[in-house]
Amino acid sequence: MTSSGPSKRTPIDDLCDRLLLEPLDRDLFLGHPGDGNGRLFGGLVAAQSVRAAMATLDQSETDGNSAGSLLHSIHAYFLRPGRYDLPIRFVVDRIRDGRTFTTRRVVAHQAGEAIFNMAASFARPEEGMSYQRSMPEAEPPEGLEEWTTLHHRSMGLPDPEEFENPIEVRVLDPTEFDTQQPRDPVRSVWIRPRGVIPDDPDLHTAVLVYATDRTLLATAILGMGGVPGKTFIGASLDHAVWLHHPIRFDDWLLYSSVSPIAHAARGLIFGGLYREDGVQLASVAQEGLLRERR
Numbered sequence: 001m002t003s004s005g006p007s008k009r010t011p012i013d014d015l016c017d018r019l020l021l022e023p024l025d026r027d028l029f030l031g032h033p034g035d036g037n038g039r040l041f042g043g044l045v046a047a048q049s050v051r052a053a054m055a056t057l058d059q060s061e062t063d064g065n066s067a068g069s070l071l072h073s074i075h076a077y078f079l080r081p082g083r084y085d086l087p088i089r090f091v092v093d094r095i096r097d098g099r100t101f102t103t104r105r106v107v108a109h110q111a112g113e114a115i116f117n118m119a120a121s122f123a124r125p126e127e128g129m130s131y132q133r134s135m136p137e138a139e140p141p142e143g144l145e146e147w148t149t150l151h152h153r154s155m156g157l158p159d160p161e162e163f164e165n166p167i168e169v170r171v172l173d174p175t176e177f178d179t180q181q182p183r184d185p186v187r188s189v190w191i192r193p194r195g196v197i198p199d200d201p202d203l204h205t206a207v208l209v210y211a212t213d214r215t216l217l218a219t220a221i222l223g224m225g226g227v228p229g230k231t232f233i234g235a236s237l238d239h240a241v242w243l244h245h246p247i248r249f250d251d252w253l254l255y256s257s258v259s260p261i262a263h264a265a266r267g268l269i270f271g272g273l274y275r276e277d278g279v280q281l282a283s284v285a286q287e288g289l290l291r292e293r294r
Contacts (some may be wrong), residue, residue, distance in 0.1 A: 002095075010166075010196070011023055011163070011166035011194045011195060012166045012194055012196065012197055012207070013195055014034065014166065014293060015166040015207065016197065016207070018031070018033065018034045019047055019048060019051050019206050019207070021048060021051055021052055021055065021071075021090065024089075026152075027092040027093070028090070028092070029052045029055065029089070029090040029199070030087055030088070030089055031048040031051075031052075031108075033084045033086070033087075033088065034084065036083060036084035039081045039235070040081065040082030040083055040115075042078050042116075042235075043114065043123050043209070043210040043213030044210060045082055045108050045116045045248055046074065046116070046210065046212075046213060046239060047206040047209045048090065048108070048120065048206075049106040049116060050073075050118075050120060050130060050205065050209050051206050052090035052092050053104040053118075053122075053293060054071070054202050054205075054206075055092075056094060057122065063193065063246055069102050069123060069124050069180070070122060070123060070205075070243070071122050071243055072123045072199075072243050072244075073120070073240070073241065073242045073243065074118055074119065074120045074240065074241050075103055075238075075240045076117065076118035076119070076239045077116070077117045077118075077239075078115070078235070078236050078238065078239070079114050079115050079117060080113055080115040081210055082116070083110060083111070083163060087110075088110050088115070089109045089110070090106055090107070090108050090109075091106070091109065092104055095104075095119075099124075099198050100126070101122065101123050102122040103119065103120070104119070104120045104121075104122075105117075105118070105119055105120075106118045108220075123152055125246075132244075133276040135274040135279075135280065136274075138188050138252070138256075139172060140276075141170040141190035141252050144170040144172060144174075144190065145174055146168065146169060146170060147169035147170070147171050147215060148160055148163060148165065148169070150174060150176075151177065151228065153182065155227070158271070163194060165194065166210075166213075167193065167194065167210070168190070168194045169191050169215060170189060170190040171189055172189060172190070175262045176218070180227035180230070182224055183225065184222070184223070185219050185258060185259035185262075186219070186220040186224035186257070186259075187218070187256075188256040188257070190253070190254055191211055191214065192250075192251060192253065194254045196249060197249060201246065201247065201248075201279055204247045204249045204250070205247040205249075208243075208247050208281070208282065210275070211249070212239070212241050212255075212271070212273070212282065213236060213239060213286075216236075216284070216286045217236070217267065217290065219257040219258065219259045220234075220259040220267030220268070220269075220288060220290055221234070221260050221267075221290065222259070223259055223262055224262065224290075232292055232293060233291055234288045234290045235288060235289045236286055236288050236289075237266065237287045237288055238286065241282055241283070241284050242282060242284075243281065243282050244281060245280075251275075251276065253276075253281065254273070254276070255271060255273055256273075256274065257271035257272075258268050264290060265290055266287055266288065267288050268286075269286050269287075270283070271284035271285075271286050
């Protein structure tokens with residue numbers, strides 16, 4: 001008899017491990033960024049902060065008013081660049097536990113300094129008005145090239161032999177890294193987890209929040225005719241996400257974005273995330289710092 005042996009770990013497995021926080025006290029948690037190079041990815045801190053806020057709902061002392069609440073929005077500021085070689089301490093403030101809405105404030109600290117500040121709002125589902133605009137038209141993701149591959153080529157680097165990012169990104173417009181002329185800063189990409197997320201709704205929500213910080217600044221850079229990391233460098237300044245439906249992130253989502261304005265080295269981007277059946281799961285807004293690379 002032969003054994004198939006343990007299955008190979010995927011990038012999503014590694015991300016889910018990073019989203020497991022260690023409780024230190026009632027509203028105090030410790031997270032680990034894991035391995036990495038350069039500046040800590042802001043989406044990871046946002047996703048870990050969401051997990052910290054969620055952990056306090058189960059401990060609610062308000063006669064169960066928070067039970068069954070789902071995250072419906074976050075509003076966050078990236079205060080300082082984070083690092084991969086130090087743990088992060090998350091301090092949660094219980095701002096309000098209401099019958100319908102519950103509010104948390106999370107501050108992430110690293111090396112004794114605040115690097116991230118987030119307000120999170122949870123709501124119990126209820127019946128009410130419902131509509132949405134149509135999903136943007138887009139060709140299916142199969143056969144499209146990966147964002148990382150195209151970006152490597154634009155930087156004069158060889159195609160990657162394997163992909164380490166937990167979120168796969170397929171690009172609809174393979175010419176988006178051409179630097180000849182500024183173009184209309186409207187774009188869409190397909191995203192999905194690079195692996196299988198465990199059957200935990202809170203974990204699916206946190207991974208989606210992680211993914212919302214990917215590729216947005218590249219939309220603003222389109223309007224200036226540049227290439228991320230080559231002609232322009234950028235960093236997220238603030239980030240907001242609104243979740244319209246319960247999140248299940250185990251297949252392709254269309255991430256459509258537009259940058260209506262950039263000025264004073266800051267670009268504003270709005271985005272929407274759609275299932276393949278056209279349902280809009282989330283909306284995103286972000287302002288980023290964008291500077292010409294010298």
